Amino acid sequence: MDTKTKGIVATIAAVILCGCPGLFMCFLGATSVLAGMTPGAKIDVMGSNDPTAAMTMGAVFLCLSVIFIAIPIGVGFFMLRQKPEASFNEPLPPAS
Numbered sequence: 754m755d756t757k758t759k760g761i762v763a764t765i766a767a768v769i770l771c772g773c774p775g776l777f778m779c780f781l782g783a784t785s786v787l788a789g790m791t792p793g794a795k796i797d798v799m800g801s802n803d804p805t806a807a808m809t810m811g812a813v814f815l816c817l818s819v820i821f822i823a824i825p826i827g828v829g830f831f832m833l834r835q836k837p838e839a840s841f842n843e844p845l846p847p848a849s
Contacts, residue, residue: 760832767825775821778814785811 789808798806
């Protein structure tokens with residue numbers, strides 16, 4: 754397997770294992786933050802009826818989702834970028 758194929762496989766695996774859960778966490782976090790800001794909403798976060806608990810949980814999920822979404826982007830960038838090839842056959846510049 755060449756390096757480009759390994760890079761594609763690693764990127765797809767990172768998207769499935771990190772990107773998809775990151776998107777779901779992002780949606781859950783946004784929903785929790787919006788529910789915490791809605792007046793009169795029925796909120797139950799692990800037995801707590803406090804809206805700040807929902808907002809805290811939503812903010813934590815939003816922060817984690819940014820990390821989980823950034824992982825496949827980083828894997829794709831570092832695995833699929835074209836590295837410049839070093840050329841040793843070029844003449845040296847003249848000394849001044």
